[in-house]
Structures are given as C-alpha cells and as structure tokens.
Amino acid sequence: MKKEMRPPTVVAETTPSATRAELDSPFTGVTRRRSFLKGLGVAGASLTAGALLPIPVKAQENSGRLTRGDAAILRFLAAAEIIESDLWLQYAELGGVTSGTQNPYQLAFQQLDPDGSQYISSNTIDEMSHAAFLNAYLKSKGAQPVNFDKFRTLPGSTATGAQKIKRLTNLTQLTVDTSWYVRYRSQKNPDFGATFPQAIVLEDVTAIPRNNADLGPGDHIQAIANTAAFHFAFIEQGGSSLYSAMVQKAHSVEVLRIVVSIGGDEVAHFLEWVDFAGNGVQVPVAPFTDPISGLTFPDFFNNPPLQPANLVQPSLIFPVPCEFISPNLPHVAIIRPLTDKFGGAVATIKSFTADGLFIGQSQQFLKTLQTMAAEADAAVRL
Numbered sequence: 055m056k057k058e059m060r061p062p063t064v065v066a067e068t069t070p071s072a073t074r075a076e077l078d079s080p081f082t083g084v085t086r087r088r089s090f091l092k093g094l095g096v097a098g099a100s101l102t103a104g105a106l107l108p109i110p111v112k113a114q115e116n117s118g119r120l121t122r123g124d125a126a127i128l129r130f131l132a133a134a135e136i137i138e139s140d141l142w143l144q145y146a147e148l149g150g151v152t153s154g155t156q157n158p159y160q161l162a163f164q165q166l167d168p169d170g171s172q173y174i175s176s177n178t179i180d181e182m183s184h185a186a187f188l189n190a191y192l193k194s195k196g197a198q199p200v201n202f203d204k205f206r207t208l209p210g211s212t213a214t215g216a217q218k219i220k221r222l223t224n225l226t227q228l229t230v231d232t233s234w235y236v237r238y239r240s241q242k243n244p245d246f247g248a249t250f251p252q253a254i255v256l257e258d259v260t261a262i263p264r265n266n267a268d269l270g271p272g273d274h275i276q277a278i279a280n281t282a283a284f285h286f287a288f289i290e291q292g293g294s295s296l297y298s299a300m301v302q303k304a305h306s307v308e309v310l311r312i313v314v315s316i317g318g319d320e321v322a323h324f325l326e327w328v329d330f331a332g333n334g335v336q337v338p339v340a341p342f343t344d345p346i347s348g349l350t351f352p353d354f355f356n357n358p359p360l361q362p363a364n365l366v367q368p369s370l371i372f373p374v375p376c377e378f379i380s381p382n383l384p385h386v387a388i389i390r391p392l393t394d395k396f397g398g399a400v401a402t403i404k405s406f407t408a409d410g411l412f413i414g415q416s417q418q419f420l421k422t423l424q425t426m427a428a429e430a431d432a433a434v435r436l
C-alpha cells in the first residue's frame with residue numbers, strides 16, 4: 055500500500071523484551087537474516103549432483119510413500135524455491151531491512167513503499183522456508199531432495215552489504231518480461247491464446263547495484279530499484295502460476311495440501327509486488343529518467359504507455375476478472391495462466407531463462423532443470 059513515508063521498521067533484534075528463542079526465530083529477528091538463512095540449510099543439504107538425476111520408477115514405487123508424479127512435482131518445486139531463494143537473498147542483502155543508516159538502494163525501495171525493505175526480507179525468508187520444507191518433506195518420504203550447491207558459480211554484486219559468495223542466479227543482465235502487468239489488468243486469458251504487450255521495456259538491465267558506484271546518482275539507483283520491483287512481480291507471478299499448474303497434478307491429498315498452501319504464499323507475494331511496481335510508475339516517483347542508462351519510467355496515470363489506459367492503471371492491483379474455463383461463462387478474477395503450456399514447469403524454466411537469470415550458468419545446470427521440469431509436467435492426477 056502507498057503510505058506516508060516513515061522510518062523503516064526496527065526489528066526484534068533490538069527489542070529488549072525478546073526472549074532468546076524469539077531472537078533465534080527468523081520471523082522476529084529479520085536483521086539476523088544472514089545467520090538465519092545459513093541456518094536454514096538451503097545451501098547445506100548433503101546430496102551430490104548425482105541426486106539430481108531422475109529417480110527410477112521402481113525405486114519410487116518401492117518407497118511406497120510418494121507416487122512418481124508427486125515426487126517429481128515436489129522436486130521441481132524445491133528446485134524453483136532454491137532458485138527463488140538465491141535471487142531473493144541477493145535482493146535482501148542489499149535492499150532488505152536493516153536498522154541504522156539506509157543505503158541508497160534501500161531508500162529507493164522505501165520510495166516505492168516505506169515498508170519495502172521489510173517486504174524484501176520477508177519474501178526472502180519465505181522462499182528459504184519453502185525450499186527447506188520441500189526438501190525436508192521429500193526426505194521424510196524417502197525421496198531425494200534437491201541440491202544445487204555445485205552450480206553456485208556466478209559472481210554477485212560487489213556493493214557494500216553483499217556477501218562475498220558465488221550465486222546460482224544473475225540479476226545484473228536481466229530482460230524482464232513486464233507483460234504480467236498488462237495481463238492481470240486485462241479481461242483476456244493467456245490460456246485462451248491471448249498475448250500481452252510489455253508495460254515497460256526492461257532489456258539487459260541490472261536489478262541490483264553491481265557495485266558501490268551504482269548507488270548513485272539518485273535517479274540511477276531509483277531506476278535499478280524500479281527494475282527490481284517489476285522483476286519481483288515477474289518472479290512471483292511465475293510462482294503463482296507454477297503452483298496453480300502443479301496443484302492440478304497432485305495425487306495425494308497431503309501433497310495437494312502442500313502445493314496449494316505454498317502456492318497461496320506465492321500469490322500473496324505477487325500481490326504486494328503488483329502494488330510496489332505500480333508505485334514506481336506514478337507520482338511522486340515517476341516520471342524520471344536514469345541519467346546513466348537512459349531508462350525512463352513514465353507516470354502511467356498521466357502518460358499511459360498503452361491504450362485503453364486501464365491496461366496499465368497502477369491502482370488496479372487485484373487480478374481483473376477474465377475469461378475462464380469457457381468463453382460462455384462469466385468473467386472471474388483468477389490467477390492465470392494455469393496450463394502447463396504457459397504456467398507449467400517447463401514454461402517456468404523457459405521464462406526464467408529468457409529473463410537472464412541463468413546467464414553464465416553451465417549447460418549441465420540448464421539440462422538438469424529442464425529434465426526435472428519435464429518430469430513435473432508429466433505428472434498426472436491419478
């Protein structure tokens with residue numbers, strides 16, 4: 055929500071009455087995020103790359119606990135969550151909530167919403183909880199969890215605050231698909247063949263400050279934060295559709311419960327970022343132009359890049375009702391796409407790849423992801 059500017063939330067680490075257990079909780083001690091994130095063990099699972107290979111049908115059947123399809127769904131979702139965790143951690147290290155002096159990237163996010171940094175940290179913690187839970191659940195059922203540690207090879211930002219660690223994803227050469235912004239304001243459904251233009255063209259752009267030089271001037275770092283805002287929503291709409299596609303394939307009620315429940319959190323994330331991105335294309339943040347990259351963010355209210363103007367109206371933050379199931383039925387407000395073709399596992403990897411997230415990654419990583427995605431899409435509700 056758009057609110058009066060106020061100082062960023064001071065988190066529980068400084069709350070005198072907090073108990074030790076509370077301070078150790080990720081949900082009360084957000085400034086302790088780095089130690090917590092490490093403790094979650096997303097990067098620490100013990101499997102080798104061999105564990106990424108498809109699980110033989112017989113082995114899975116012998117486990118007697120998860121069907122092959124359910125295991126494939128959960129393994130792909132674990133993979134997606136590890137990817138999300140990696141990119142969100144990069145955002146949180148530089149733009150997440152901290153007490154004390156705020157860096158220009160944090161301040162730029164706080165122009166979009168005074169609580170923006172808190173939301174970034176919270177989204178990061180959520181993704182890591184998703185990854186850790188899915189892997190732990192797979193293990194509890196005798197299925198193999200997912201570990202991508204050997205693929206953490208990409209350089210991250212050198213700006214102050216970023217950990218000096220290798221990354222799974224690239225956030226500095228993105229081509230962000232912003233058609234989601236139009237899609238969710240449209241009465242058309244991609245599953246019926248509709249296509250949508252870009253709300254704003256973001257090609258070969260960075261969504262994080264690559265180094266300390268990127269922290270200024272003000273319109274430069276604001277453009278980076280605005281790019282990130284559109285990217286946040288791009289990622290989370292992908293998660294929303296992915297879970298909605300996967301839930302239709304789940305066999306056991308427990309797996310269905312897991313997929314629908316984590317999927318609901320992806321939708322919650324997406325909604326916030328719809329609002330957040332919209333705040334970057336209206337007064338008082340927009341219009342402005344990055345003096346270094348030349349990237350311009352117009353005021354979508356007063357200078358809409360598309361007509362009719364409601365297709366880009368920033369205040370339309372909930373999914374506009376659209377066609378669903380049959381053109382003969384009334385329009386309804388829903389998550390979309392929901393089909394494998396546009397929202398399934400293979401489609402998700404395709405869109406993440408086109409986004410530039412995997413620039414610099416090995417072919418082995420991409421092949422591994424594609425294999426896992428194809429297995430998940432092949433799952434059918436029995």
Ligand SMILES: [Fe+2]
Pocket residue numbers: 135138180181184293320
């Ligand atoms: Fe997630």
Ligand SMILES: [Fe+2]
Pocket residue numbers: 138181289290293320323
């Ligand atoms: Fe997510």
